[in-house]
Amino acid sequence: MTVPRQPSSPDQPGAPEPPERGKGKPEDRRHMLRRRWLTATIIVLLIGIPAGYLVISANQSRNSGRDKENKYSATGLTEGWPSKVQRRLYEVPIPPYSKEVAYYETNNWRTSRLYVQFLTSNKGLDKFLKRIGATGGDLKPKDITISKRDRGVVGWEFTGKGPWSGLTHEQKNPKPTQDVVVDRADPGHPMVYVVSSTTP
Secondary structure: OOOOOOOOOOOOOOOOOOOOOOOOOOOOHHHHHHHHHHHHHHHHHHHHHHHHHHHHHHHHHHHHHHHHHHHHHOOOOEEOOOOHHHHHHOOOOOOOOOEEEEEEEEEOOOOEEEEEEEEOOHHHHHHHHHHHOOOHHHOEEOOOOOOHHHHHHHOOOOOOOOOEEEEEEOOOOOOOEEEEEEEOOOOOOOEEEEEEEEOO
């Protein structure tokens, strides 16, 4: 029985040298420096630009949040939509895609109130009025139906150029009564203010 011949170790004298991979013309210093500079530039661009964008975006978002927080904290309003339970209980169906939505709720042993404001479209206003059982024709020009007391609670002043209009949608207890004021300073996007009060 013959043992197969083992290949000779490359360390043994007389062994053939393995071929070198990628052996070619050595890189000159100028080309090496250019390659390193290009690599460093690409790394800076890939990391620096997104990082800078995130910092700027975060600062803008924080500043915007602070502005809104200051704006609403001065009035007692909370930025955002009332809960579905609140909207159902007080019958304030805020139209979808409304903006500048804010609310405030007060409760005592006699009367509970939900104060809501939102910016909507003319179609959104029509839908809102229809869902509370009213129409655009019920809005009376220059009629500020929200009382001074209720305006003072959330800091609504209604002193802009308008035109302003309002209505009161009364219902028997325990169903809520809504006082609505509409500001049409922007004819295509009315600002709506609602005070819905209910007596348990």
